Every structure is written in C-alpha cells, then in structure tokens.
Amino acid sequence: MATQKLYAGVKLREIRGRLALTQKVFADKLGVSLPYLNQMENNNRPVSAGVVLALAQEFGLDVTELTVGESERLVSDMREALADPVFTATAPGLADLRLAASNAPAFARAFLDLHRAYRQSHERLASLDEALGREGTSLKPSPWEEVRDFFHYCDNYIDSVDRAGEAFASQASAGKDVVILAEELLKNHGVSVQYSDNSEIRHYDPRLRRLHLSARAHSPTRRFQLLHQLALMTQNGLLEATLDLARFSTPEARDIAKIGLANYFAGAALLPYRAFQEAAKETRYDLERLADLFGASIEQVAHRLSTMQRPGAKGIPFFFVRVDQAGTITKRHSATRLQFARFGGACPLWNVHAAFETPGKFLRQLAETPDGVRYLCLARDISKPAGAYLAPVRRYAICLGCEVQHAHELVYADGLDLKGRFEPIGISCRICERRDCHQRSVPPLERRLKVDPDRRGLLPYEIAD
Structure with missing residues (x-):
C-alpha cells in the first residue's frame, strides 16, 4: 500500500x-x-x-x-462537487485538488459555495420552483447546511465551549452528580425543574420560569436536556460571542447554531474532556462501560469520542456517523481521512446498514476505502422509543471507526486479524472509483460508460478508463 x-x-x-x-x-x-x-x-x-x-x-x-484537518475535508467536498456532470470535461485530478486545498483554502471554499448555489438553482428550476423570481431570494445555503458546515470545518471541536463544560463538571463535589448541580444552579436563576408525563422531551416556560422534562425519556436524554437548558441560562454570553465570530448569514442559521452549541456544552459537561479521555483509555474505548460510568447513552459516548481533538491533548482520531433506515446520513463527523458525502447516503457495503438487522449487537468490520486507507468500523442500531404504547419509535444506526493503526487500543479489535481481509467500501456511489462493486446504485459521474447490448455482468454497463 x-x-x-x-x-x-x-x-x-x-x-x-x-x-x-x-x-x-x-x-x-x-x-x-x-x-x-x-x-x-x-x-x-x-x-x-x-x-x-x-x-x-x-x-x-x-x-x-x-x-488531518480542513484540507482533507476540502478535498473530499471538492471531489464530490466535481463529480457533477457540468465538470465532465474539465475536472482536475486529485493532486491538483490537494494543492488547491493546501495553498488556497479560501478559493476552495468559494468554489464550493459557487457549486452549491449552482446546484440549488438547478434543483429549483427542475422542480419549477418560483423562488428565483421572488424578490429578495438569493442562492445561499440553507440554514441547516450552513450550521452543518460550520461544525464540520471546526473539526467538531469548539475549544471555549468544551472547556466551559469541563469547568462546570469539575464544580461537582464528591458524590454530587452534575444533574444535581445543574438543578441547583437553575434554581439559583429562579428556574424550577419538573418531570412530567408528556411527549415533549424538553419544554421551558419563560413566563413561569419552569423547565419541564419528560419522565418518559431515558435518563441519559433527560440529563442531556437539563444540561442543554443550563447552557442557555448560564452560558449565554459565551454562546453569543461564539456565534458572533461565526458570522452566520441568516438569523435562522444563528438560531440553529445556538442549539448546536448548547448541545455541545451539554455533551462536554456530561462527558468532561480529561476525565472522559482517561476513562476511555482505561476501558479500551468500551462504549457500554463508558456509558455506564458517565450516565450517558451509547450514541452520546460515540459522538463525544469523535470530538476529542483538543490541541496538545488529542485522542484517537475517530469518525462518527448516524444514519436512518433509508440510509440517509443524519449526523456526520470525521477526524480521520475518511470524509462523508455531503449529499445522499452512505456506501451500502458499510456495516452500519446491517446494524438494523441485529438490534442490540455491535457489528465489527475491517474496511478499506478506495485510497487504500484501512479502518476498524463499529456499528450498532440505536432505538429511541417515546415511552408510550403506539408512540413512534425512532430508529437509527451509528458507526464509529478509526484507522487500523489505532485498532489495538480498542477492545473491539480483540480476536480480529488486522492483517487479514479488508472489505472494500466507498464514500458515495456517484464518486466511487470501484468498477466491480455489486452494490453500485448509480454510475460514477466522473467516468465514461460503455454499454454492450449483447453482454450483461453485475451491472448493465461497464465503467471505462
């Protein structure tokens, strides 16, 4: 290799x-x-x-x-954008993309913004959307996309908020849980906390200064939502200052980002950086043991592991992804060289999809991406019941992984032949270079096709050079 x-x-x-x-x-x-x-x-x-x-x-x-950093993400995003048919005859090679991402990152981001605007206008025209003709309409990213990209290019690590959450957790005295401390601080701010049998996970009434948390929700969810509200009440200045630096283009994006930052504080308070990092090493990254130690969910633990990128104290670089039953990526982050597609779903050969078939079990996979990098992937289904009969159950699957050179530090690598066979996976069919994949859903957009009506292999076409 x-x-x-x-x-x-x-x-x-x-x-x-x-x-x-x-x-x-x-x-x-x-x-x-x-x-x-x-x-x-x-x-x-x-x-x-x-x-x-x-x-x-x-x-x-x-x-x-x-x-690992912004340049790898820029290269991945530019490759996906350049797979658009509009670039068929002019798409630069991978070496040129790496040079652009390294030498001119501002230009690369401007290119991605331009392609996103083009893509949005194309989609609107194709669907006969009249938005282009309305006054005040502009081709900007949606608020959700803008916030997603903000966290993506911050390496999903916000130092000031992370340290604030850790500082709060350190205030808990021996034997006092962070939840008790959070309730006391909210009480000091005139906010009462009630646990009610309702379908809303969290509801704050500013008039009565009363926070309602659903008694139906699992304990880790209630803990997280309590800490989320604490962030909004006690860390507002820090959150607003961070939002000012981000310079979001719309009030909606800023509002969504504030929720994300409050969530970040909650995660950092529930799973404080140094204590969590030490426990992760001691347990060999056993997600179930870590969840039990910190009163968190397996998903919260897995997501937190992907954020351990504090300068001078970085943990193992992990990627983390969550998909729904349709295969759509609903959360994504990578501190590794593996970067997820911005649009569409994940590779069907990835074990994250099989996790729905084996509820409650961890699935291990040794996988290799087209660039020759090898990974240990760990997948599991995550069900989120609403706590009542006939209430809808939200089902997801999560996948956590790292490059194989770090695998020996994980308990999940025990018994695996790390020098054996690695399953070939891709990022997205539309930019995947593999020619003989039996699960390919669409042809690669950056390759010519050959169609022979007298022959039929795994696919009804061949991918040309």
Missing part, C-alpha cells in the same frame, strides 16, 4: 508565524536548508519525516495537526 505524501505548506507557514520566526531561523531549527523550507511552504515538496520529527522534538507540535 503506497504511502500518501504529506503536503502541508499552509500549516508550516502558520506554525512559523505563530512562533514569530523568520524562514532562515525556522529552517535552521528544522535542520533543512532555506530553499528546501521555501519549497515545502509552497507545496512544491512534501514534508519529510525528518521535518515532522523536528517539529515534534523542537516545538512540541502535535503532528496530527499536519495530517
């Missing part, structure tokens, strides 16, 4: 600027010549292993900052 060269010119320049060093001094400390450093900073040369080692030894740099 070929090793992917590391181009990180923008990150090198950012590190040098942060240290306030000239190129000459920086080159001397890294043990390379000035021309060589200049070539690396301009992505004319990949970053060598010696330079990576020098960055770690000389400056204490967390070298994962060089390998």
Whole structure:
C-alpha cells in the first residue's frame, strides 16, 4: 500500500508565524536548508519525516495537526462537487485538488459555495420552483447546511465551549452528580425543574420560569436536556460571542447554531474532556462501560469520542456517523481521512446498514476505502422509543471507526486479524472509483460508460478508463 505524501505548506507557514520566526531561523531549527523550507511552504515538496520529527522534538507540535484537518475535508467536498456532470470535461485530478486545498483554502471554499448555489438553482428550476423570481431570494445555503458546515470545518471541536463544560463538571463535589448541580444552579436563576408525563422531551416556560422534562425519556436524554437548558441560562454570553465570530448569514442559521452549541456544552459537561479521555483509555474505548460510568447513552459516548481533538491533548482520531433506515446520513463527523458525502447516503457495503438487522449487537468490520486507507468500523442500531404504547419509535444506526493503526487500543479489535481481509467500501456511489462493486446504485459521474447490448455482468454497463 503506497504511502500518501504529506503536503502541508499552509500549516508550516502558520506554525512559523505563530512562533514569530523568520524562514532562515525556522529552517535552521528544522535542520533543512532555506530553499528546501521555501519549497515545502509552497507545496512544491512534501514534508519529510525528518521535518515532522523536528517539529515534534523542537516545538512540541502535535503532528496530527499536519495530517488531518480542513484540507482533507476540502478535498473530499471538492471531489464530490466535481463529480457533477457540468465538470465532465474539465475536472482536475486529485493532486491538483490537494494543492488547491493546501495553498488556497479560501478559493476552495468559494468554489464550493459557487457549486452549491449552482446546484440549488438547478434543483429549483427542475422542480419549477418560483423562488428565483421572488424578490429578495438569493442562492445561499440553507440554514441547516450552513450550521452543518460550520461544525464540520471546526473539526467538531469548539475549544471555549468544551472547556466551559469541563469547568462546570469539575464544580461537582464528591458524590454530587452534575444533574444535581445543574438543578441547583437553575434554581439559583429562579428556574424550577419538573418531570412530567408528556411527549415533549424538553419544554421551558419563560413566563413561569419552569423547565419541564419528560419522565418518559431515558435518563441519559433527560440529563442531556437539563444540561442543554443550563447552557442557555448560564452560558449565554459565551454562546453569543461564539456565534458572533461565526458570522452566520441568516438569523435562522444563528438560531440553529445556538442549539448546536448548547448541545455541545451539554455533551462536554456530561462527558468532561480529561476525565472522559482517561476513562476511555482505561476501558479500551468500551462504549457500554463508558456509558455506564458517565450516565450517558451509547450514541452520546460515540459522538463525544469523535470530538476529542483538543490541541496538545488529542485522542484517537475517530469518525462518527448516524444514519436512518433509508440510509440517509443524519449526523456526520470525521477526524480521520475518511470524509462523508455531503449529499445522499452512505456506501451500502458499510456495516452500519446491517446494524438494523441485529438490534442490540455491535457489528465489527475491517474496511478499506478506495485510497487504500484501512479502518476498524463499529456499528450498532440505536432505538429511541417515546415511552408510550403506539408512540413512534425512532430508529437509527451509528458507526464509529478509526484507522487500523489505532485498532489495538480498542477492545473491539480483540480476536480480529488486522492483517487479514479488508472489505472494500466507498464514500458515495456517484464518486466511487470501484468498477466491480455489486452494490453500485448509480454510475460514477466522473467516468465514461460503455454499454454492450449483447453482454450483461453485475451491472448493465461497464465503467471505462
């Protein structure tokens, strides 16, 4: 398996600027010549292993900052956008995309914004939508998409909110649960908490200053929603300051993002960073044990693991995804090189889909993506009953995974042959390069097709070079 060269010119320049060093001094400390450093900073040369080692030894740099980040997400998103038929004759190669993402990330984001606007206008015209003719209409991302992209490109880690949640959790004295502390703080703010037999999971009445939580909801859900309300009541200044920095384009996007930030605080308070990280290592990332230790759900634990990206104290880079029964991705985040499709569902060969067939059980899968990167994937169904007969049950499946070099740290790798067969999976059929996949739903948009009426294989067409 070929090793992917590391181009990180923008990150090198950012590190040098942060240290306030000239190129000459920086080159001397890294043990390379000035021309060589200049070539690396301009992505004319990949970053060598010696330079990576020098960055770690000389400056204490967390070298994962060089390998996973915004550029990988930009490359994945641009590949998906360029699979659009409008680019059939002009789509650049993968090397060019990596250069654009590394050297000109602002240009790459502008390109994605432009393609999204084009896609929206095309969809509206195709459905005879009159929105384009109405006054004040513009081709902006939907509020939901804008917020999703905000968290996506923040690496799903918001440092100030994360530390605030951890600081709150540290206030709990010995034997006092964070829920008791949250109820006391809300009481100090004049808010009473009641547990009612109703279908709404959470309802706050600002006139009566009364918070209603559903007694039907599972305990982890009630705990999370209580902490969510605490964030809105006690951390409003922090949340608003974070929203100001994000500069959302619409009030609706800002409102959705505020809910997301309050959720983030709740997760950080329920699963405080350092304590959770230590417990994860001690239990070898056993999701059930972690859920029991922190009074959380398995989904909350899995999602939290994917956010452990604090500079200087990063955990294992995980990806996390949640899908519904139709295969639509409803939550997604990746701190790994695997980046999920922005549109459509997940690869049908992925074990996350099979989780619906085996409720209550963890499914393990050794998988390999088309770029040759190998992963350990863990999937499980997640049912969310409403607590009453005939009330609708929401069913999802979640998948948590990491690159195989970290697999030995997980209890779920025990008994697996990590040098054996890895199942081929993709990202999305429309950009997947595999030619002989028996589960392909649509042809790849960036490849020509050959159709022979006298032959029929797994697919009614062949994918040409």
